Amino acid sequence: MTFWGELEEGGQMLLGDPQEAVLSFDREAPADQLKAVFSADGLWEPLREVRVYQEGLGVFRGIVDEQNTRLGPGGLTIELVCRSREALLLDNEAEPGCIRAPSLEALERRLLEPLGLGPIQGPRDSVRGELTVEKGSSCWAVLARFCREYLGTEPYVDFDGNLHCGFQKERRLTLPQVISGEICRLPCKRLGSVWKQGYRGGYDTLFRAGEGQTLPRRYISAQSGQDPHILLEEARRESFSLRVTSPGLWWPVRNAVVDVTVPLAGKFLGCPVKRAMCRQDQAGERTSFVLEQGER
Secondary structure, three states: OEEEEEEOOOOEEEOOOOOEEEEEEEOOOOOOEEEEEEEEOOOOOOEEEEEEEEOOEEEEEEEEEEEEEEEEOOEEEEEEEEEEOHHHHHHOEOOOEEEEOOOHHHHHHHHHHHHOOOOEEOOOOOOOOEEEEOOOOEHHHHHHHHHHHHHOOOOEEOOOOOEEOOOOOOEEEEEOOOOEEEEEEOHHHOOOEEEEEOOOOOEEEEEEOOOOOOOOEEEEOOOOOOOHHHHHHHHHHHOEEEEEEEEOOOOOOOOEEEEEEEOOOEEEEEEEEEEEEEEEEOOEEEEEEEEOOOOO
């Protein structure tokens, strides 16, 4: 990986090879994180942003949350803690109010333009109804809620700073080598059935994961908005976890599925990435994955 820093006062600097760098992804967290430690001959100028490239392709771009300079037995080091550009939307509050007939265009004017972010990529049509922005809501929370409720998508910011709200194409990764692996089967996470409340008030609609299974059951109210099929599928995915580490950098991993063969354990196909971490140090580059149940 090649690391470049953008100075607060303008200009760029090549940061060199880090002593250690860790790039992290969590599907439940909007922003990726980078933590890197570099050797230094003196105090660096304040950095605003860090960009990471792999063979000329951008793999991470993020704002600098921390720039820590430390003197120790080994000399001077600079530690950088960064988050990808989704952090700009996370850190800024949205103006409270009510948006009638909301659209990505309206959210773009209200949320993005004040932050200097580029136009939103996605369907531009307005939708019926109102989008209420509560006081204290982050710009990210408002945008993500709109995308989930009206578009059925999750927003993300690409390396060039474009905000995408349309459907993201699935990325398929095939790992040619495995350094280590762990397969966890967790029957305690499974659900056997979900009962949904009907219009008359009783919990009389049954959804099953399968026949002949003595597994826990759940009851959901009519007002919860929960989908029994989604609950059963989420429980199925949570009941299996595959942890593998492979040499090299495998990034980006958002909306990626993995095909991997674990020696002596078998082949696993189409496993969605739940979490990932790439580490670069004296031992080289390696990426660790936490994967969910894939194709059956």
